[in-house]
Amino acid sequence: MSGAAVLSLRQVSRSFGPIEVLHGVDIALSPGRVHALIGENGAGKSTTMKIMAGYQPPSSGEVLLDGAVTTFATPGEAEARGISMIHQEFNLAEPLSVEQNIFLGRELKRGPFLDKRAMRAKTRELLERLECRVSPDRLVSTLSNSDKQMVEIAKALLRETRVLIMDEPTAVLTSAETAILLRQVRALRQAGTAVLFTSHKLNEVAEIADDLTIMRDGAVVWSGPAAEMDEHAMATAMVGREMSDLFPPKDGRPGEVALELRGLTVPGFSRDVSLTLRRGEILGIAGLIGSGRTETFEGLCGLRPATGEVRVNGQPVRISEPWQAQAMGLCYLTEDRKTRGLLLAKGMRENLTLQALRQFSRGLIDTRAEEAALDEAIREFDIRGSRAALVGNLSGGNQQKLLFAKTMLADPRILIIDEPTRGIDIGTKQQMYGFIRRLAAEGRAIVVISSEMQEVIGLADSILVMRHGRVTGELSGAEATEDAIVRLAMGVAPTTAGTAA
Amino acid sequence: MTDIARAPAARPRLGRIRMGVIGPILALVVLMAIGASMNENFLSWNNMTNVLARSAFIGIIAVGMTFVITAGGLDLSVGSMAAFVAGLMILVMNLALPSMGVGLPVVMLGVGVALLAGLVAGLLNGIFVTALRIEPFIVTLGSMGIYRSLVTWLADGGTLSLDFGLRTFYQPVYYGGIFGISWPIIVFAIVVIIGEIIMRGTAFGRHCAAVGSNEQVARYSSVRVGRVRLMTYAALGLLVGIAVVMYVPRLGSASSATGVLWELEAIAAVIIGGTFLKGGFGRVWGTVLGVLILSMIGNILNLTDFVSPYLNGAIQGAIIILAVVLQRESKAGH
Incomplete structure (x- = not known):
């Protein structure tokens, strides 16, 4: 296989300090084939990709381009030789327009001036190829995540990419957007591009990948044609054990009412949201991205201006700041762990105790108590990674667990969890679902906001669906199906009898 | 980009911190060696205590500035504020002198006025920054002009001088001391110790770093971001008041030339000491260095x-620019 390979790694290892994170990885990308790289968070997928795209050198082993041993001094050098990487966090200049981004650093010129007409025409052409209907003049900051993804791909296309590497391209996309992306991937494959991508969505992998490499703990555990593995086998190989039921049993016994909203309105985002949440209950909030789910609950917790009636344990309350919400036992766990959840430039200990620092401080902070709390959190939430490392260096799943542990130190009685498993692997997901159900069993009232319908259905006792900032329906028990949620979320067809209530 | 910069794990970071620790100490040692080789009096007790006493004013202010910058703020007004507070203090003491006479009460009144005026001035800066959400650079640039102009107006374009008898009575606060160490040095030392403890050991210090590191994360973590910021400005104002209390007995006067470029020196000291200009990390002992x-x-x-x-000001200006460049290099290079 390596004979036909355009880009491959041979026995590549990579160490950070004394810790080796990749152990003798072999992987080969062939032109006109889509290669999926899967594994749990922290398995070494991102590092492997970065080495292939020239962002990091291997500590040992070889990178081969067209069969010849190569070293890329910079990502720019790799790019010049036809290898482009699209990062999980986009690498776009937000205040610039689509066109300016696509041509950033390689602007077309006519004499000393920019050739705007040619650049616009080329941008249009690229976007058309990608079925992306945004104007070249739009500012990137105003684009949705899927459109940003398309702009990234357009950028790569402009550079006449032979190898396109994508780190979790579909993590932030809706299913419709994912379908468009996968169509583009097929078109690239048709054109002879070698594509490498990671995903935690195994159905996508099964659908599109030709070749498959599965990693666990920094090493390749399986490699071969994707057709040889079904989703279940992939999950088992990734996790290294047989996967049992993903969701814990719904054995909650809802108690008295913990939270009541009447006509909660967050200007510009949601209108007239009412709900009742009981202790021991998990309430799922479904809806499309942009339906105002996050904003509604940020409004509830004092993170945005909001109006309406809020009762906590039957008492009417006013919340205009997050700390007031926390004082009432109400916490919001953000979907955005990197820019709202954790201080990436600080260590685990400082992050863990930030939200409940007062517990650790009698005048001076008791660092020994903090360390003990960190020990406890690492054990309870199964956080892996060096204690001395910066939180920004932890894998997504471990960051999410740390964020969870941090919020739980504040001991919320009512907890709102926004996208509890975004961008984390299936083994960690299962753990998170277990944690959440356990919290409910402890008598806490829980709201789970999620874009993954299976997650809402599998985890929640009942489900509210939002659309355009309003609650469009409530589903529970057998009526909670993907079909019913989609209908309410999209507002496409009249709802069936059972769901209107 | 950030993704790449973040990737290497613990070890390079430790190296950076160590370099950041050693850098300022090394610079200080080199300077002392240069000084000693150029003038045999440089390392003498008298010269050293003199250097320390003169740096105490800036030092006291710089400790407060460390907190402001760590929390992601900036205060350009401290020099003008010091001049204004000094002018106000002298004015009030001179006015009260006929009725109170030379003695402790009138000095205590002056001290009270200085501390209160500093605190209020700092609070005002803080309120504009937090409640009205104006960039600290703009707020304090504005208040810098306002205080500078106010002191010129109070002095009617000239100099406000403390009554001669009162000055003689008050002078020991600058020139006196215990065990040959003058009061400004002692006060500076106390401020540093308290500042270091607050920065490293208390929830407030941790909150300052969190707010400066990422305001959104702090807010989502129920930190009272506005209050933390406000308190850093208020504390800085109070420390300006304390610095003025130590400064006025030295010359016994205030004019439009008082405290000129103190903000430059204070900010430079903070940055040289290793506090991040953009906030998120600060250390008081570094500021002392x-x-x-x-x-x-x-x-x-x-x-x-x-x-x-x-050319002293030019050298200080060059050093602050150099320090920021070095800080950025060490952050980007790890």
Whole structure:
């Protein structure tokens, strides 16, 4: 296989300090084939990709381009030789327009001036190829995540990419957007591009990948044609054990009412949201991205201006700041762990105790108590990674667990969890679902906001669906199906009898 | 980009911290060696205590500035504020003198006025920054102009001088001391120790770093972001008041030339000491090193005739720019 390979790694290892994170990885990308790289968070997928795209050198082993041993001094050098990487966090200049981004650093010129007409025409052409209907003049900051993804791909296309590497391209996309992306991937494959991508969505992998490499703990555990593995086998190989039921049993016994909203309105985002949440209950909030789910609950917790009636344990309350919400036992766990959840430039200990620092401080902070709390959190939430490392260096799943542990130190009685498993692997997901159900069993009232319908259905006792900032329906028990949620979320067809209530 | 910069794990970071720790200490040692080789009086007890006493004012202010910058803020108004507070203090003491007479009560009144005026001035800066959400650079640039103009107006374009008898009575606060260590040095030391404890050991210090590191994360973590910021400005104002209380007995006067470029020196000291200009990390002991480095440079210029002492401000300006460049290099290079 390596004979036909355009880009491959041979026995590549990579160490950070004394810790080796990749152990003798072999992987080969062939032109006109889509290669999926899967594994749990922290398995070494991102590092492997970065080495292939020239962002990091291997500590040992070889990178081969067209069969010849190569070293890329910079990502720019790799790019010049036809290898482009699209990062999980986009690498776009937000205040610039689509066109300016696509041509950033390689602007077309006519004499000393920019050739705007040619650049616009080329941008249009690229976007058309990608079925992306945004104007070249739009500012990137105003684009949705899927459109940003398309702009990234357009950028790569402009550079006449032979190898396109994508780190979790579909993590932030809706299913419709994912379908468009996968169509583009097929078109690239048709054109002879070698594509490498990671995903935690195994159905996508099964659908599109030709070749498959599965990693666990920094090493390749399986490699071969994707057709040889079904989703279940992939999950088992990734996790290294047989996967049992993903969701814990719904054995909650809802108690008295913990939270009541009447006509909660967050200007510009949601209108007239009412709900009742009981202790021991998990309430799922479904809806499309942009339906105002996050904003509604940020409004509830004092993170945005909001109006309406809020009762906590039957008492009417006013919340205009997050700390007031926390004082009432109400916490919001953000979907955005990197820019709202954790201080990436600080260590685990400082992050863990930030939200409940007062517990650790009698005048001076008791660092020994903090360390003990960190020990406890690492054990309870199964956080892996060096204690001395910066939180920004932890894998997504471990960051999410740390964020969870941090919020739980504040001991919320009512907890709102926004996208509890975004961008984390299936083994960690299962753990998170277990944690959440356990919290409910402890008598806490829980709201789970999620874009993954299976997650809402599998985890929640009942489900509210939002659309355009309003609650469009409530589903529970057998009526909670993907079909019913989609209908309410999209507002496409009249709802069936059972769901209107 | 950030993704790449973040990737390497713990070890390079430790290296950076160590370099950040050693850097300012090394610079100080080199400066002392240069000073000692150029003038045999440089390391004498008298010269050293003199350097320390003169740097105490800036030092006290720089400790407060460390908190403001760590929490992601900036205060350009401290020099003007010091001049205004000094002018106000002298004015009030002179006015109260006929009725109260020379003695402790009138000095206590002056001290009270200075501390209160400093606190209020700092609170005002803080309120504009937090409640009205104006960039700290703009707020304090504005208040810098306002206080500078107010002190000129109070002095009617000239100099406000403390009554001679009162000045003689008050002078020991600058010139006196215990065990040969003058009061400004002692007060500076106390402020540093308290500042270091607050920064490293308390929830407030941790909150300052969190707010400066990422305001959104702090807010989502139920930190009272506005209050933390406000308190850093208020504390800085109070420390300006304390610095003025130690400064007024030295010359016994205030004019529009008082405290000029103190903000430059204070901010430079903070940055040289390793506090991140963009906030998120600060250390008080580093600021002390920064203050000492700057005053030793000034002192060396005074003692030798290598470079004109008039160029002191230029050298300080160059050093602050260099320090920020080095800080960025060490952050980008890891």
